[in-house]
Amino acid sequence: MKTPQTPERRKKRSRIVTRSFGLLLAVAIAGLFTYYWFENYYPNGERVQPDFGGLAKPxxxxxxxxxxxxxxxxxxxxxxxxxxxxxxxxxxxxxxxxxxxxxxxxxxxxxxxxxxxxxxxxxxxxxxxxxxxxxxxxxxxxxxxxxxxxxxxxxxxxxxxxxxVHLQGDTVQWGRANGGAKERPVAMRREPSIKSPIVADLQPDEEIMLWPEKDTEEWYYAQSKAGIVGYVRKKDVAVDRVETIPPLVDPEPFVPWKPTGGKINMTWEHVTTKNPDTSKIGPMPGLNVISPTWFHLADGEGNLKNLADASYVKWAQSQGYQVWALFSNGFDPKVTTQALATYDKRMKMIKQLLAFAQLYKLQGINIDFENVDLKDKAKLTQFVREMTPLLHEQNLVVSIDVTTKSTSENWSMFYDRTALAQTVDYMMVMAYDEHWASSPVAGSVASLPWVEKSIVQMMKEDRVPASKLVLGVPYYTRIWTEQTKNGKKEVSSRAVFMETVVKLIKDKGLKPTYSAESGQNYVEYTEDGKLMKIWIEDETSIKARIELVHKYDLAGVASWRRGYETPNIWELVKQTLEKRSS
Structure with a gap:
């Protein structure tokens, strides 16, 4: 028979149980705390090899x-x-x-x-x-x-x-491993966490490069001189010197010719078989550059056809004109593809241009490649990059003609205008043929709003500097014919000189009116039941375009072409260019 427990014994036993439970609870809490501390605050001592992704020479x-x-x-x-x-x-x-x-x-x-x-x-x-x-x-x-x-x-x-690898001009922030008073090694870890394995032990005072792109609040992303990368706690690093990789000393830049205190005033001389009789060329006041169309790509091997004339150069330079001979691809995309295909063919063309320039005492080359396949865009740009330093060696000005921007691959998209503008001295934008010969709609060759939009677009989207941009203007227009056949309107056109329109207006007693929409004079009349329309190129339209040269501080103007203009245009261009350049 058990002895009944007294109240005192029951209380004593209860106290023992309570104390035991409390002790066990304390041990459990201490264990949990230790585990938590170990998991979160005890640094991982595991060491691993740097991961170079299997590369032997990263x-x-x-x-x-x-x-x-x-x-x-x-x-x-x-x-x-x-x-x-x-x-x-x-x-x-x-x-x-x-x-x-x-x-x-x-x-x-x-x-x-x-x-x-x-x-x-x-x-x-x-x-x-x-x-x-x-x-x-x-x-x-x-x-x-x-x-x-x-x-x-x-x-x-x-x-x-x-x-x-460091590039010229790069800056490198250096730091030093700071192991504290005991000068212990500093751990570089794979990730920004003390639980991440160690990829390198940095010796006290060891130099490391700090790359801020991947820093966190408490960790530097660093690289040792041996190339090992990882994270080091900021408190373990003393920020040190900044190293700057010395920049290259650039060669003296080529300074292209430009009129002192003025603008380029260039015209193209269209030569197809033989050069003009210079004794019959009238005065062209204000003109300072002439570009005869002399050199043409003859075949896919890079041979050039040469129409140059030494006597023409002598005449032009005696008039104070720079001679920047034009070099054309003949507008043949197949031959162009073949000629641009290899360095040797491209260099063959360049060497011929250099020889011609020396032989005829030229002062520049004007590149006119048109109707080029889009697949040759990079090779055309490369050709110009290869050509320019060699032409500059002979003190030749390098310019290139480009169309306005459009979605036409062979007409516009093959020009890398940004890259070309970085290479050449001047870029002539052929701001005409807004409405071309076979356009389905009659319209201006180059309405003023369209011209201005084209200039702005090229400067903004392609980052062509205004100081390199030369505005191409037309000395021609088109007479448009509209007629209805079988209930359908048909449109056709023919290009004419300025003088042709002046004579036509006089002979027919027409009265042009100013078109604010196009920024030029306009006239229409009927002939044999057909509606004839002309957006006129004259003093009004040319002066308005020259004003754009001033508005955007462009390098100058280039006209297509000599012989299409009326004689009074030269003095107009001269005075308008000089009015705000002086």
Whole structure:
């Protein structure tokens, strides 16, 4: 028989149970707290190898590892072409047809061929220490020429093989690992967390590069001199010096000719078979540049047809005119494709132009490539990039004619106006043929609002500087014929000189009226039951366009073409150009 528990014994036992439960609860809480602290505040001590994605020779730029690795080492180190195009110079041109890489700068054209130690700079031989190499689909450039051309700083780690690239003008913020009073190593971790594994132990005072693009509130994204990247706590880093990669000393820029204190006033001289009799050319006051259409692409091999005349040059220069001979592709897209296809063909054309310029004592070349397939857009731009430094070597002004912007591939879209404007000295915008010969609707050759819109569009969208933009104006117009046949309106036109319209108005006793919509005079009449319409090119329309040159401070004006104008136009252009330039 059990002895009954007294109240005192029951209380004592209850206290023991309570104390035991409290102790167990305290232990549990302490355990949970320890676990929580360990999980959240105890640094991970695991060490892992840096992850270079399986690349043996990874390349880094500003802490970012590139997709392609380098090849070689030390002086034989080579960088992937893809990196050079993406980060250094997108204009580097890889020509698969000739296994060539062509680099163009302000004053140089460097051509290197795969596995060849002989290259050319401005068509002069250059011996390379190491050639371009190709591995599979990847092309690699030797570092020596690219360092010289681009001022790159390339650092290769013997420890890891990592290649760190800095570009001219880059700034690098350096820091130092700060291990505290005990000078302990500082952990660089894979992610910005103490729970992330350690990729490198930074020794006290070790220098690291800090790349702020990936910083967090408490962590620096850093890179060691060995190229290892990761995160370091900000409290463990002392921010140190800023290194600036020295910029290249640019060569003296080519300064193209321009009239002192004035605007370019150019006209094209249309030469088809033989040159004009200069004794019959009347005075052209104010004119300072003339561009005879002398050189034409003859075939797909890059041979040029030459219509130049030394006596014409002598006459023009005696009148104070600069001679910027026009070079045309003949407006043949197939032949143009063939001639632009390779560096050798492009250089063949360039060398002929250089020889002609020297032979005839020319002062410039005006490029007029029209009706070009859209697929040749990059090659046309490359051609101009290759041509310009060599023409500048002979002190020749380089200009190019472009159409206004439209969605027509062969008429407008093949021009990379932004890239071309960065290369040439002047860009002539042919601001005419708003309504062309076979236009289904009658209208102005170049209404004033359309011309102004075209100028603004090119400056804003294509970033063509006003100081390079020359406004092309027409010295011709069209007589439009509208008639109804079988219930359907038919439209046709013919281009005529200014003088033709003056005579027609006089002979028929017509009275033109000013069209505010087009910004020019307009007249219409009937003839044999047909409605005839003319948007007139005269002093009114030409003066309005010259005012646009002043409004947007363009480089000047270029007229198509000499011989289409009435004699009074020259004095009008001269006075209007000088009125606000003086």
């Amino acid at each position: 390349v880094f730029y500003r802490g970012e590892m590139l997709k392609e690795e380098a090849t070689g080492e030390n002086d034989a180190l080579k960088l992937p072409l893809a990196f050079m195009k993406e980060k250094v110079d997108p204009t580097i041109f890889h020509e698969t047809a000739t296994d060539s890489v062509i680099i163009t700068t302000q004053d140089k054209v460097l051509r290197m061929k795969t596995n060849a130690l002989t290259a050319t700079v401005n068509e002069k031989p250059l011996t390379l220490k190491f050639p371009i190499v190709k591995k599979g689909d990847h092309v690699y450039l030797p570092i020596d020429p690219v360092k010289q051309l681009y001022g790159m700083d390339i650092r290769e780690s013997e420890e890891t093989g990592v290649v760190i």
